[in-house]
Amino acid sequence: MRNDIVYEDTTLRDGEQSPGVAFGRDTKIAIFTALRALGVRWMEVGIPAMGGSELAVIRELLERGSDLMLIGWNRGKLDDVVQSLDLGFRAIHIGLPASDVHLKHSVGRDRGWLVEQARTLIGVAKDRGAFVSISAEDVGRTDPSFLIDYAGAVKDAGADRLRLSDTIGILSPSRYAAVVASIAKAVPIDLQCHAHNDYGLATANTLAGLEAGARYFHATVNAIGERAGMADIAQVALCLRDFHGVDLGLDLTQLKALSDLLARATGHAPPPWHPVVGDNVFAHESGIHVKGVVRNANTFEPFDPAEVGGTRKIVIGKHSGTEAIRYVLREQGIEADAGELRQCLGAVREFAMEEERALSAGELVAIHRRIASEAAVA
Secondary structure, X not given: OOOOOEEEEOHHHHHOOOOOOOOOHHHHHHHHHHHHHHOOXXXXXXXXXXXXXHXXXXXXXHHHOOXXXXXXXXXXXXXXXXXXXXXXXXXXXXXXXXXXXXXXXXXXOOHHHHHHHHHHHHHHHHHOOOEEEEXXXXXXXXXXXXXHHHHHHHHHHOOOEEEEEEOOOOOOHHHHHHHHHHHHHHOOOEEEEEEEOOOOOHHHHHHHHHHOOOOEEEEEHHHOOOOOOEOEHHHHHHHHHHHHOOOOOOOHHHHHHHHHHHHHHHOOOOOOOOOXXXXXXXXXXXXXXXXXXXXXXXXXXXXXXXXXXXXXXXXXXXXXXXXXXXXXXXXXXXXXXXXXXXXXXXXXXXXXXXXXXXXXXXXXXXXXXXXXXXXXXX
């Protein structure tokens, strides 16, 4: 894997295109600020052609992020590109379909139009001194030989980067890697991974694409995005660090707080078992797990929760053992003997079965207090 990989966040563009999600000014600025604190230097911040309030906040982000590489997303239309350049974007993206399916049914055009339109729009942007990224959308259904021809055409026109968009997430990691590798071998242009998660493969495809030679990649916070979302930056960052030794320059301790911010902004928290930032990632209930973690955390944790801003939790529930009960009671200042622990365990399991949930520390303390009181009376 190359050592100059660049993460470009698209939470504020593709992420906000999640059905039902809309970021107002204050929310958009808060997310932008948090991404900056994470260490993100490249961000796709919105779609200028939307106009209105969206355009106003994009202007504000351009002022706030003058030291960052902010990218304006554009349809494959001259007016869009000119508007972004006039706003002051130093980098733009041009979205164009490459598959015959999308050319026919999305824009009603053919391959010849695509190549000429791409050349024209790239030329306009390069004449203004912009960094130009351009799409090959729907690469999963694009003719491989035409895709290489298209890559060569946009490179010759002056494009700085080609985004390989698996628009409906239909590629497997091996197939996505093959697409990246074929273009990397044939055309000397930087490539960007843009993988959707319809089959749950966005993170795997992103990693496969980077392994195959791509330099840039897209991801979002909490994997939000169109339909099933995109690659999750927390997952990709940890995989790059731990499996490939790649440091993206991010402050990973901000990941959990950033995830929580997006949960509030979207009204949708990731499920508790969501990798890296989910509430259950460092939560332990089953007896053997708790016993191991209490003695040595890495028995059941692949990385320290503090590394990503997480917190370890010992959960008292149906699958707990006496070690977990002892641990939580000690946290509450209570030292229970072996007999009390066994009785507590039985009571905890009955409570969990009846209520169909875990117990709070206070409920465990109440159970212990009752058992201790009964023993004193006896």
